[in-house]
Amino acid sequence: MKKHNFLAFDLGATSGRAVLATVDGVKFEMREILRFPNAIMELHGKYYWDVFSLYKSLKQALVICAEQQIKVDSIGIDTWGVDFAYIGADGAILGLPRAYRDPYTVGKPEEYFKIVPQKEVYDKTGIQIMNFNSLYQLFAAKQEGYTPLEKADKILFMPDLLSYMLTGRQVCEYTDASTSQILNPRTKKFESSLLEAIGISSSLLHDPIFPGSVVGELTDALASETGIGKVPVVAVAGHDTASAVAAVPARNKHFAYLSSGTWSLMGIETEEPIITESSYRLNFTNEGGIEGTTRFLKNITGMWLLEECRKEWKREERTEYTYSQIVEMAESAEPFRSLVNPDEPEFANPPGMIEAIQAYCKRTGQPVPDTHARIIRTIFESLALRYRQVLESLEELSPFPIECLHIIGGGSKNSLLNQFTANAIDKPVIAGPSEATAIGNVMIQARAMGLVNDRMEMRRVIARCIETSVFQPQERDLWNAAYAKYRKIVTR
Numbered sequence: 001m002k003k004h005n006f007l008a009f010d011l012g013a014t015s016g017r018a019v020l021a022t023v024d025g026v027k028f029e030m031r032e033i034l035r036f037p038n039a040i041m042e043l044h045g046k047y048y049w050d051v052f053s054l055y056k057s058l059k060q061a062l063v064i065c066a067e068q069q070i071k072v073d074s075i076g077i078d079t080w081g082v083d084f085a086y087i088g089a090d091g092a093i094l095g096l097p098r099a100y101r102d103p104y105t106v107g108k109p110e111e112y113f114k115i116v117p118q119k120e121v122y123d124k125t126g127i128q129i130m131n132f133n134s135l136y137q138l139f140a141a142k143q144e145g146y147t148p149l150e151k152a153d154k155i156l157f158m159p160d161l162l163s164y165m166l167t168g169r170q171v172c173e174y175t176d177a178s179t180s181q182i183l184n185p186r187t188k189k190f191e192s193s194l195l196e197a198i199g200i201s202s203s204l205l206h207d208p209i210f211p212g213s214v215v216g217e218l219t220d221a222l223a224s225e226t227g228i229g230k231v232p233v234v235a236v237a238g239h240d241t242a243s244a245v246a247a248v249p250a251r252n253k254h255f256a257y258l259s260s261g262t263w264s265l266m267g268i269e270t271e272e273p274i275i276t277e278s279s280y281r282l283n284f285t286n287e288g289g290i291e292g293t294t295r296f297l298k299n300i301t302g303m304w305l306l307e308e309c310r311k312e313w314k315r316e317e318r319t320e321y322t323y324s325q326i327v328e329m330a331e332s333a334e335p336f337r338s339l340v341n342p343d344e345p346e347f348a349n350p351p352g353m354i355e356a357i358q359a360y361c362k363r364t365g366q367p368v369p370d371t372h373a374r375i376i377r378t379i380f381e382s383l384a385l386r387y388r389q390v391l392e393s394l395e396e397l398s399p400f401p402i403e404c405l406h407i408i409g410g411g412s413k414n415s416l417l418n419q420f421t422a423n424a425i426d427k428p429v430i431a432g433p434s435e436a437t438a439i440g441n442v443m444i445q446a447r448a449m450g451l452v453n454d455r456m457e458m459r460r461v462i463a464r465c466i467e468t469s470v471f472q473p474q475e476r477d478l479w480n481a482a483y484a485k486y487r488k489i490v491t492r
Helices: 051-067 108-112 118-125 134-144 147-151 158-167 174-180 192-196 220-226 240-246 277-281 304-317 323-332 353-363 372-397 415-425 436-448 455-465 476-490
Strands: 004-011 015-023 028-037 040-043 046-049 074-078 084-087 154-157 213-217 232-235 255-259 263-270 285-288 294-301 404-408 429-431 469-471
Touching: 004 051, 004 158, 004 240, 004 436, 015 051, 015 436, 028 051, 028 436, 051 158, 051 220, 074 158, 074 240, 074 436, 084 147, 084 158, 108 134, 118 192, 118 277, 134 147, 134 174, 134 192, 154 158, 154 174, 158 174, 158 213, 158 232, 174 240, 174 285, 232 436, 240 255, 240 263, 240 285, 240 294, 240 436, 255 372, 263 372, 277 372, 294 372, 304 353, 304 372, 323 372, 323 415, 353 372, 372 415, 372 476, 404 415, 415 429, 415 469, 415 476, 436 455
Parallel strands: 004 074, 074 232, 255 404, 404 429
Antiparallel strands: 004 015, 015 028, 040 046, 084 154, 213 232, 255 263, 263 294, 285 294, 429 469
C-alpha cells in the first residue's frame, strides 16, 4: 500500500511543534521535525499572540521538509480554543490576536447576562461559562471601542487564521468554533442573536466546516519560497482536545476519556449534545468533535498543583525532582492522610501553592502535609478522587454505560496516578497515547485522503500501532472509604 506523509502543526500556549507522520492505512510512524516557542506578549496593557512569529516557524518546518526531499501530502493545524483575529474586507489581518489571559474579559460574563440571561446562553450553546470565551471577548472589545473590531469584516479562530496565512483561504472549522460560546451544538450553526444583542453583526463569522475538509493549497509564493510545492491544507479538528479525543484507541463507543496534563478534561463522545438542568448545574460543556459528534466534558485542574509545587521547591529550596523521584516519594507517604478539592478557586493561581494546600487542610480539620512526599501524595490521591466525582456525574448524564476510562496526553505517562485513578473509579484505565493530539491531527488528514473510512477505523489503526498500558482496579474497599472521606471534606 502506498505511503503518505502528513505534516501536523500542534500549537499550545507555550510552544508549538511540527510532526511528520507516515501513514499507509494500516500503520503509521511519527517524528518531530521542529519545536518552536510560543508565548503571550504584553504591550500597553493588552495581551497578544505573536502570530507572525508562529507563521515564520510554520514556514521553517516547510523548508525542512523540502530540504529533506519529503513529499508532503497534506498539512493540518490544531491549536487552543476561543482566541481569534480580526480580518479586514481586503483580507488584511487587523493586528495581533488578543490572548485569552488578557484581563479585559474579567467580569464580562456577568455584565453580558444583564442583556441575555445566563441560562438562555447555556441553553443555546451548551458551553460552560468562562470569562475568556469568544463571546465575552467580543463583548469586551465592543465596550472598548476596539479598532480592529470596528473595522473587521470577519474573524478567524486561531487554527483558521494560520491556515489562512498559508493558503489565502478563509474558513471556520467546527470544533474550534464550538469553544466560542456562540455556536449552537444542535444546529451546528452560530446563534446570531447572541451577538446582535450586543450590537455586533453575526456576518463576522463564516459558516462552520467539518474536520477533514480541504481548506486550499499553499499559496504560490509560499510554495515557491519554501520549495515544498503546492501542498493542500486540511481543516483537521482545529481544537487540540478534539484532535486528542479523535486519537482515543477505543474498541467501542462506551468509554470516557481524560485528556491529562497541566489541566485535565474528562468527558464522553456523544452523537447529540446534552443540555439539561443537570448539565447546567454541574457546569458541563458541549464542544464539537469529529464526524459532527459532541465532546461532552468538564474541565478539571490536573497536574497544575504539582507543577506549581515543583517550581516553589526549585526556586526556594533549589531542589528539583525527576518524575521517578516524585513517584517514589508519593509511594513512601502515608495514604489518605490529607485530601483537597483540586478545583477549589484558591488553587487557581495562589501566591504559593504549598501554602494554599496546607491552608486548605488546616481549614478542613485535616493533618497539614508537612513534607514534600506528603504534599505529592495529597495531590495524586485528591486528583484520582476528583476524577471519580466527575465520572459519577458523567455516568448520570451519559446515554450509554461507561465501561472504561482512556487517559491520553502527557499525564498518561504517570503510572502511579493512573493506578490511583483505576482504584478510585473502580474501572479499567487504558493509558496512552501521550502524543494524542498530533496523532489525531494526522489521522484526520489520513481520513481526508481516504486511507481510513471513519473514526472507529482511525481508532483501530491507532490501537494497533500505539502501545498502551492497562490498569485494573485494586483495593476497592480502601478507596471507597477514602472517597467517602473526600466527599465529606469537599462539602464542608
